[in-house]
Amino acid sequence: MKLNLPTDLYHSVCPCRIRESKDDQKSYSKCCQIWHDGLGVNHFPAHALNLMRSRYSAFAIGSQILEQRPLMKHYLENTWHASTRPQDLMLDDTVWTGLRIIQHNSSVLKAMVEFVAYYKINGRTERLQEKSQFEKINGQWQYVVGTYIETQS
Numbered sequence: 134m135k136l137n138l139p140t141d142l143y144h145s146v147c148p149c150r151i152r153e154s155k156d157d158q159k160s161y162s163k164c165c166q167i168w169h170d171g172l173g174v175n176h177f178p179a180h181a182l183n184l185m186r187s188r189y190s191a192f193a194i195g196s197q198i199l200e201q202r203p204l205m206k207h208y209l210e211n212t213w214h215a216s217t218r219p220q221d222l223m224l225d226d227t228v229w230t231g232l233r234i235i236q237h238n239s240s241v242l243k244a245m246v247e248f249v250a251y252y253k254i255n256g257r258t259e260r261l262q263e264k265s266q267f268e269k270i271n272g273q274w275q276y277v278v279g280t281y282i283e284t285q286s
Contacts, residue, residue: 148193149186165190181244181267193229214275228253
């Protein structure tokens, strides 16, 4: 199932790549769309880092394109570990403006990705820094939990 996104999104820089160097920028159609099209059922990222990126993009797209909220919510729920998944995930109108990966490491069944996600509130850019934990279950990476890291403004 192909997502019904505006044409310019398919050709514009993927939400997870906006803050990357020009050499590392990819269009949405060549980055996270391949995971979102599977809606967390048929296609899964082979690495936790790619799952982290695709989840960020799902939050960014789901918060900014109302008609895509149900699809992005479905993707997020299906990539969230059942033991920590919220019963009713709500996507709000947060404007996510970029993602910066700080570090990541993984073993065969566990991984950690530390990142900073940027967003806007009342025209002011804010940041959320988190260390996310992932587990591979039945061949699929799942987001388990994130630990917020306090930063000085």
